Structures are given as C-alpha cells and as structure tokens.
Amino acid sequence: MILYEDHVPKTELHSAPEALLWYWIRERHNIYIRRMNGLSKPWTVDPILRDYRFTNPFRENDQGTVWLRENFLVPHWSDPLELIAFNICWYRMFNWTGTGERLGWQTNWDHENIKRILTCTLARKEKVFTSAHIVRSVFGMPKVDSIVDVCTDLWRVRHSIVDEARNSFSLRSVYYQLLTISYIGPFMAYEMVTDMRHTRILNDAVDIMTWANAGPGAMRGLQRLGLPFSPEEEATGSMRALLERSAIHLDGLPDFEMRDIEHSLCEFDKYCRVKFSEGRPRGRYPGAA
Numbered sequence: 001m002i003l004y005e006d007h008v009p010k011t012e013l014h015s016a017p018e019a020l021l022w023y024w025i026r027e028r029h030n031i032y033i034r035r036m037n038g039l040s041k042p043w044t045v046d047p048i049l050r051d052y053r054f055t056n057p058f059r060e061n062d063q064g065t066v067w068l069r070e071n072f073l074v075p076h077w078s079d080p081l082e083l084i085a086f087n088i089c090w091y092r093m094f095n096w097t098g099t100g101e102r103l104g105w106q107t108n109w110d111h112e113n114i115k116r117i118l119t120c121t122l123a124r125k126e127k128v129f130t131s132a133h134i135v136r137s138v139f140g141m142p143k144v145d146s147i148v149d150v151c152t153d154l155w156r157v158r159h160s161i162v163d164e165a166r167n168s169f170s171l172r173s174v175y176y177q178l179l180t181i182s183y184i185g186p187f188m189a190y191e192m193v194t195d196m197r198h199t200r201i202l203n204d205a206v207d208i209m210t211w212a213n214a215g216p217g218a219m220r221g222l223q224r225l226g227l228p229f230s231p232e233e234e235a236t237g238s239m240r241a242l243l244e245r246s247a248i249h250l251d252g253l254p255d256f257e258m259r260d261i262e263h264s265l266c267e268f269d270k271y272c273r274v275k276f277s278e279g280r281p282r283g284r285y286p287g288a289a
Contacts, residue, residue: 014276016224016268021242022249024049024268025057029253032056041289048274050287057264058254059194064130067097072105073199081166081201082158083107088195089161089178090151092188095130109155111148118144136183150183157181165201172211174202186213194259212239212258217266224272239265 027046034043044050055062060069072087086109091100102121103114118128122144129135129143137146154161164177171193178189190213196202214222214235227241228234239261246256273279 013220013224014272014278015226016272016276018225018242018245019249020272021221021225021264021268022246024271025250025264026253028054028267029057032061042287044287048271051284052270052274052281053283053285054267054270055263057267058260059263060198064095064097065195067100068195069198071100073195076105077200081162081199084199085161085165085196085201086155086158088199089154089158089192092191092195093135093147093151093154094128095135095191096127098126099128109152111152111155114151115145115148118148136185136188138183146183150181153181154184162201165196165205169202169204169206170211171197171202171205171207172213175213187215189213190215197259208257208259209243210240210258211236212262214239214262215266217269218262221265221269221272224269 027044027049031043031049042050059065068088068091072091073084076084076087083106087106090103090106090109094100099118099121102117119142121128129147135143135147137143138149161174161177165174168174174196175189175193178184178192179186184192193202197205197208212218214229214232218239219229219235222229222235222238225238227238229238239258242265243256243258243261246261250256270281274281
C-alpha cells in the first residue's frame with residue numbers, strides 16, 4: 001500500500017488520463033468558489049473530494065498563505081526588501097498563523113526573546129508549528145530552539161537573499177541559494193521563494209512561467225500521466241507542456257503559472273491514490289451535508 005507519507009517516486013503507480021488532472025483542478029477550484037460564496041455543504045458530489053482533505057489548486061487561496069498575504073505582504077509591500085524576505089522565511093519555518101500573530105512583523109530578530117516566548121507557548125500546550133508537514137530540526141535539541149536558530153541564520157543572510165533575487169531575477173536561483181542554509185530543504189526553500197514571487201523581491205522574475213521545483217508528489221503526478229518526471233530538466237519540460245495546455249482545458253479559471261501546475265500535480269497524485277485504492281490520506285474532511 002502506498003501511504004501519503006511516502007516521499008519518493010513509485011514505479012507501481014496506476015496510470016491516469018490527462019483529462020482526470022483537468023477534472024480534479026476544475027472541481028477542486030469549484031469547491032473553493034462554492035464555499036467562498038456561502039453555499040451549504042456538500043460542495044461536490046465527488047466522494048473523494050468531499051470526504052478527504054486536498055489543498056486548493058491555487059496555493060494563494062490556502063489559509064496559511066492568505067494569512068501571510070493579508071497580515072505581512074500587503075501591509076508591508078513598500079518595506080525594505082530584506083525585511084520582507086526575512087519575514088516570509090521565518091513565518092514559513094513555523095507555517096502556523098497563531099505563531100505569526102504572536103510574533104508579528106519582525107524588524108529586529110531577538111532570538112533569545114523569541115525562544116522564551118515560544119517555549120512558554122508550548123508550556124501552555126498551545127500550538128507553535130504547523131501540522132501540515134514535518135519541519136526539520138537539529139536532533140537532540142528542543143525544536144523551538146533549533147528552528148529559531150535557523151531563523152537567526154536567515155536574519156544574517158537576508159541582504160544576500162535579496163541581492164541574489166535582484167541580480168538574477170530568478171526564482172530558481174534564489175531557491176538554490178536558500179538550500180545552502182542548514183535545515184532548509186527543498187520543500188521549505190520552494191515555499192519561501194514562491195511567497196517572494198508575490199512581492200517586490202521577485203514579482204518580475206523571468207522564470208515564473210518556465211520553472212517550478214517538482215517535488216516527489218508532482219513527479220508521481222507526472223508519472224501517472226506518462227510524462228517524463230526525472231531528472232529536473234525533464235520534469236520541468238513536462239510541467240511546461242501542461243501549462244501550455246491549461247489555457248485550453250481550464251477556460252474560465254484564473255491563469256495558471258508553473259507553480260500552480262506543480263502544486264496541482266501533487267494533490268492530483270493524492271486523489272489518484274484514493275481513486276485507485278493505493279492508500280488513504282492522513283486527513284479526512286467533513287464535507288457531507
């Protein structure tokens with residue numbers, strides 16, 4: 001059985017027609033629209049989409065990203081670029097809106113005080129970190145201390161992150177720079193650079209429509225469609241081809257970027273796991289009336 005926690009491409013996946021990908025994107029987005037319009041459950045007759053948790057095709061509609069945009073990115077649009085970059089990075093290291101509200105917009109990272117605040121938060125049995133994904137930390141060290149130390153490293157290099165962005169105008173280049181920082185892996189670096197794309201740091205990047213980091217889930221999605229999924233160059237080429245076809249198949253939806261294709265492929269793979277009885281998601285959703 002293939003579980004959702006798997007992080008490597010599998011060879012024994014059921015194939016799926018490309019039409020199923022476009023269906024998943026359209027129906028999942030329609031669920032979002034129906035919910036936003038105040039309609040009552042159920043928002044879909046698809047039992048898989050109704051009963052299991054899937055993120056939106058457009059990452060910008062997800063709750064944690066909406067919070068970041070409304071509380072950090074929009075109010076601080078004109079702030080110094082290095083502060084925008086850093087606040088994106090530290091927020092994503094926790095990826096929990098409650099921690100975002102508790103710490104607020106940072107202009108001078110006092111790591112010892114931050115550790116005290118968050119340690120006390122945990123002592124009160126309040127949530128500090130996201131439960132949506134695993135946040136890497138130093139083995140044997142309290143998780144709060146370890147992650148705050150990573151954020152301290154990010155504070156020290158905040159100017160160089162911006163310099164790389166404004167010199168390269170490239171999401172990919174900044175992504176690889178973030179990977180050089182200890183305990184920032186591909187998933188976290190990609191989240192950070194995706195947020196920067198919607199700020200003055202990288203909103204004019206030259207590779208918004210040509211590059212995305214294909215994670216394990218997206219590679220499995222490509223594999224199901226019978227498209228090349230590895231190495232990076234082949235996965236990128238496959239996602240570009242899907243992006244070109246998206247305008248035809250997703251008429252009436254907001255325009256897609258490469259990030260939206262990558263993100264949707266990952267969730268599409270999860271949908272297929274249920275559809276083809278390969279495993280069950282970690283989270284169910286009370287989507288029935």
